[in-house]
Amino acid sequence: xxxxxxxxxxxxxxxxxxxxxxxxxxxxxxxxxxxxxxxxxxxxxxxxxxxxxxxxxxxxxxxxxxxxxxxxxxxxxxxxxxxxxxxxxxxxxxxxxxxxxxxxxxxxxxxxxxxxxxxxxxxxxxxxxxxxxxxxxxxxxxxxxxxxxxxxxxxxxxxxxxxxxxxxxxxxxxxxx
Numbered sequence: 001x002x003x004x005x006x007x008x009x010x011x012x013x014x015x016x017x018x019x020x021x022x023x024x025x026x027x028x029x030x031x032x033x034x035x036x037x038x039x040x041x042x043x044x045x046x047x048x049x050x051x052x053x054x055x056x057x058x059x060x061x062x063x064x065x066x067x068x069x070x071x072x073x074x075x076x077x078x079x080x081x082x083x084x085x086x087x088x089x090x091x092x093x094x095x096x097x098x099x100x101x102x103x104x105x106x107x108x109x110x111x112x113x114x115x116x117x118x119x120x121x122x123x124x125x126x127x128x129x130x131x132x133x134x135x136x137x138x139x140x141x142x143x144x145x146x147x148x149x150x151x152x153x154x155x156x157x158x159x160x161x162x163x164x165x166x167x168x169x170x171x172x173x174x175x176x177x
Contacts, residue, residue, distance in 0.1 A: 004065050007044040011068055016042045022073065031076040037064045038076075087127045088137075096121065097141050111146055114138070 004010065011019070019042055023035040033054060040050045050061050067075035088096065100117065103110040114134045121127050121134070129137065 004041070004047075004062065004069065006041050006046075008042075010041045010065070011038065011072065014073055018073075022076065026076070030078070034064045034067070034076045037061055038068050041065050041068075087129070088121070088125060092125050093137075093141070096125075096137075099124075100138075100141070100143065 016039065019035060019039045023032060023039060026032045026035060033056070037050050037054055037056075040053060045053075047058055047061055047065075050056075051058050054061065056064075064075070069075075086093075099120070100112055104112055104116055107116070114131045117138065118129055118131060118134045121129060
């Protein structure tokens with residue numbers, strides 16, 4: 001397992017100049033470090049000397065070089081991982097977005113709470129989400145947090161509002177805000 005080729009035996013179909021060109025062109029940090037390890041191995045460096053130069057553990061360097069042996073130059077990049085499939089299908093998500101855009105029928109403000117969305121999704125689609133995950137679904141759909149502006153039930157008269165604004169501007173002058 002630890003017998004990785006070095007020198008010209010390491011990546012025989014790829015030249016040192018190609019590796020250095022890829023290193024120069026690469027912008028991301030992790031692939032750049034991986035390419036640096038491959039360049040050193042192509043220059044007949046041992047695993048220990050590559051560890052000293054790259055400040056990585058021996059097993060990490062070995063894994064990086066083994067990736068290059070298995071996948072060639074594509075070893076510099078991470079493999080794409082699909083992740084967990086969504087609990088809601090694409091058509092269900094579209095239906096949810098259409099419903100959210102219409103607003104809740106029983107709420108005067110016309111705004112949804114995460115609790116209301118969570119209950120709606122559970123009732124309509126049979127999917128149980130946490131409040132935080134509901135918010136993640138809403139963010140990916142392009143929704144944002146909106147709250148109605150709080151107002152006192154007894155609205156102040158125009159003269160009282162003007163008087164308050166006068167005091168507020170004076171207070172702002174004193175505090176420097």
